Amino acid sequence: AQSVTQLDSQVPVFEEAPVELRCNYSSSVSVYLFWYVQYPNQGLQLLLKYLSGSTLVKGINGFEAEFNKSQTSFHLRKPSVHISDTAEYFCAVSEVITQGGSEKLVFGKGTKLTVNP
């Protein structure tokens, strides 16, 4: 079974500062890795995903994440945040499959990013 740990439940930063949101996972099988963002009272929007290949993944809104297999981590980074990045961020994993559809996602508990002026 997979599990995801997001070590920081809340991260306050100032506008234009860099930010890193940490995510560690455990799994006995190969996994896909995802970061989703949730704005207040809305659904989840995919930021980026790692499937295979290059370990540095670029996503929307200037975010990127790096897959580190030896450390079982998939930390999310942005070099300069905006007020509009204030939201909750979820890291998730799913088992790699070969048939149609996809496997269930296992989510971390989320990190609330607050960007202050």
Place this chain on the structure above:
Amino acid sequence: NAGVMQNPRHLVRRRGQEARLRCSPMKGHSHVYWYRQLPEEGLKFMVYLQKENIIDESGMPKERFSAEFPKEGPSILRIQQVVRGDSAAYFCASSPPSVPEETQYFGPGTRLLVL
């Protein structure tokens, strides 16, 4: 191309009543997933369905909860005799059928409040 649609967006029920949550997947998607988000928690998987089949219900509570995805119409998550602990946001996601598709696309959720 409409995204995943869920209705109602907000639902208020009194203890003991039934709640029905509906999810229409994206066009062309035949795989549906339901997740529950409790306050201050991440999303927890409940059930995975394909048309007329339940594929994985390992996250569904054993009693009062059921889900279906009929040949025609939306997927339905049904909660009978709701209790206050059922208050949560329920999210539906969908993915296409024909190839391994790693991305699930989420709807806006239904926020259930049990009084």
